[in-house]
Amino acid sequence: MTIGEKFTAAFITEDRWQLYLKGLGITVEIALFAAIIGLVLGTVLALMKLSTTRNGKPSLVNYIATAYVDIIRGTPSVLQLLIMWFIVLKSSNNGVLVASLSFGLNSAAYVSEIVRGGILAVDNGQMEAGRSLGLTKAMTMRYIVLPQAMKNIIPPMGNEFITLLKETAIVGYVSLNDLTRAANLIQSRTYEAFMPLIGAAVIYFAVIKVLTLLLGVMERRLRRSDNR
Amino acid sequence: MITVKNIVKDFKNMDGSVNHVLRGIDYTIEQGQKIVIVGPSGGGKSTFLRCLNLLETPTSGDIIFDGENITDPKTDINKVRQRMGMVFQNFNLFNNLTVLQNLILAPVKLKIMNESEAKEKAMSLLKRVNLEDKANVYPSSLSGGQKQRIAIVRSLCMNPEVMLFDEPTSALDPEMVGEVLDVMKKLADDGMTMVVVTHEMGFAREVGTKVLFMADGIIMEENTPDKFFTEPKTQRLKDFLSKVL
Amino acid sequence: MKKLLAAVLTGVMCASLLTACGGSAPAASASTEAASVAAAGSESAPAEAAADSVLNKDTLIVGTNAAFPPFEYAGADGTPDGFDIALIKAVGEKIGKNIEVKDMEFDSLVASIGNKIDVAIAGMTVTDERKNMVDFSDPYYEAVQNVIVVKGSEISTADDLKGKNIGVQLGTTGDFIASDVEGAQVSQYNKGVDAVNDLLNGRVDCVILDTNPAKEFVSQHADELTALEGDGFGFETENYAIAMPKGDAALVEAVNGALKELKEDGTFDALVAEYINNGEVPEAEEASEEASTEAASEESSEAASTEAASTEAE
Helix, strand or coil: CCHHHHHHHHHHHHHCHHHHHHHHHHHHHHHHHHHHHHHHHHHHHHHHHHCECCCCCECHHHHHHHHHHHHHHCCCHHHHHHHHHHHHCCCCCCHHHHHHHHHHHHHHHHHHHHHHHHHHCCCHHHHHHHHHCCCCHHHHHHHHHHHHHHHHHHHHHHHHHHHHHHHHHHHHHHCCCCHHHHHHHHHHHHCCCHHHHHHHHHHHHHHHHHHHHHHHHHHHHHHHHCCC | CEEEEEEEEEEECCCCCEEEEEEEEEEEECCCCEEEEECCCCCCHHHHHHHHCCCCCCCEEEEEECCEECCCCCCCHHHHHHCEEEECCCCCCCCCCCHHHHHHHHHHHCCCCCHHHHHHHHHHHHHHCCCHHHCCCCHHHCCHHHHHHHHHHHHHCCCCCEEEEECCCCCCCHHHHHHHHHHHHHHHHCCCEEEEECCCHHHHHHHCCEEEEEECCEEEEEECHHHHHHCCCCHHHHHHHHHHC | CHHHHHHHHHHHHCCCCCCCCCCCHHHCCCCHHHHHHHHHHHHHCCCCCCCCCHHHCCEEEEEECCEECCCEEECCCCCEECHHHHHHHHHHHHHCCEEEEEECCHHHHHHHECCCECEECCCCECCHHHHHHEEECCCCEEECEEEEEECCCCCCCHHHHCCCEEEEECCCHHHHHHHHCCCCEEEEECCHHHHHHHHHCCCCCEEEEEHHHHHHHHHHCCCCEEEEEHHHHCCCCEEECCEEECCCHHHHHHHHHHHHHHHHCCHHHHHHHHHHHCCHHHHHHHHHHCCCCCCCHHHHHHHHHHHHHHHHHC
16 A cells, blocks of 8 residues: 555555544543543542641541552553443443543542652741631631642643543544544554554644643743742 | 640650650640740640640640540541631632632531621621622732731631631731731720731730740740839849840 | 564565564664565465574464454463364474464454564464465364343344444454445454443444354353354354465465364374364363362353363373
8 A cells, every 4th residue: 555545544544544543533532531530539648648646647638648648640541441441330321431430430539649749849938927827727728728739730730631642542442433532543543653643643742742831831821820 | 715735845856766745834824815835846836826726736744625625536536627727827818719718618518607697797808808809809819918807807707706816917017917916906905815926026916915925835924014024033134035026 | 572673664665564573683784685475476486494594493473363263362371272282283383393482462463463473373264365464274164253242132144233232342354344334333352252341231232253252152151142153143154264374475475274174084084073063071071070060150261171171291
């Protein structure tokens, strides 16, 4: 086959370009839902990890959160996905939901470290000032510390999202037709690997490049607002 | 008003050894008194002050505030703190909020006042420290002296019964120390009960009801300001005064 | 990497001459001249092998997808085993080549021939599309697709498949059939067993798989599943064959010769008997002899045939 024929077979024949597009849609959908789950649960985990008892010792929830993060970080995400798909949520028919949940639970472990770091980077004096006025720890966290921690959290969160977007490439294992799977599928039809694989890689790269640029803009804005 | 009974505070070092910061402090602060605490750094002054509103939990001992033992775990410490203002060396204004938001956050969120009452009070207090034009700016655009005056006002917005000052002028450029001390003096004249940790001997002499000398985790000497500076009893205080005066 | 290199080279040369690169070092330096000789020679089938024929190597690298019992599956030691593996080893013996088996995804087998692997044996059906990319040996096995359903399912004809969620293994004949069913949603899995698991989980309505693996999987869940013959669905009979690099006439000829000999001398039938038809017989014997406690019914058939194979290999 000439390179032109290969291109046609990989993208044009039977409107195959639609498969990549749909695949990208699934990829983005899973990554987005997972990021939301990861952000919410990750923040909760971070707060759990930072919690102490009255006399400053680590509390029970602290141990639970630490164990969770340990387990998630200590096992491959593809196994977590398979366990979620074939065991935990085997009665669910919503593949995107199962995958989102699996990646969200995974991402939460990493997000919790980002959030924890972001919170610890906020001067402890802010917490003390809030407490000295009689505000509870939770109130001070919510109104004072977390808003300031956001500045430290947003840039690494962007990187986490990019990582997440790429990690979803394994959902083909559970028969979801994401972008990578679309390339596999077309390869299985054309018996030609170059075009579909390189094509998918280019699409991933383009999307992530755009995200990276947006992140850069956002980071610069955040830095500027430091001087307000 | 505040009675401290045999307060001990130990810090565990990283290597497991124990640092005895407070070695048993007994003291009583009466309503309206201005207690000024001086002494060498590392002597336990700040730790003692921070124990009074339990920012540090004493290892042992009791603190009775207005008849209530606040070291009792059953005490709602947040309620107690609402009645004790605190001013920090590093101001600790909330960086994400404007000056006015800094002032009204606690009164409003703790439902002590509604928002308009809180704003009214905040603005009138800001006027007293001549900073009403700064109500809507963020702390990062203020000078150190302005920040500390606003930090004092933030505490006052809670109508505290006692004010704790933890080296309020130590982080200031020299030319700004005066404006902060002026506000503190005004407060003292209004009859506020105050506990002040400071290196400003002039302030101690002028404003203090009693001056305490803390070193090695104990109150080594206590006296009225005039006698404290003119008739020091211990050699430690004599040495200290010869260095700072 | 080599695969990518090969693909780039092909593109650059704008040639349909990608014959066996052989995966060896001189692959890139194999002159276009030699390649064209091989391509031209494929019509007249010369007896001696072309310069870049796989036949010039001592070892044939054989690709398979060890998730297709009884033709190929992971043996007791984790390496691929099964009818196809035994068959290609027998072929290797006949043509004097060592056999090295590589386990990979089924959907990438065809694209890997000529770079990652020399030939593929994986219960692969001969199709026109595949013929565009590779040459096939003479067929060695006839099969038809089966439709696996949960017992009591309403699915029994081709019409019933319309609009259903059908599980398949990616790139297999079942995948191609399912993808053509009107309104059907096709879930492609890396392995047939994953599709069957999701049938049990209720995520798909049926699974289309080749007869023998379908029977194999159903036998493990005999209470819940049943395999319907493809005739009722109008599926055509297909032929399994060994896939080889396009244009390597000498190799095709040698392999076909070996297959013929194996059929004539009874080896082929013995393998069919051992791996396919009598799968249950050795299971019963072996289980009672050696693994009475361990032989969980689910894996005993595989384990038993594996044992039989390894015994035979020695």
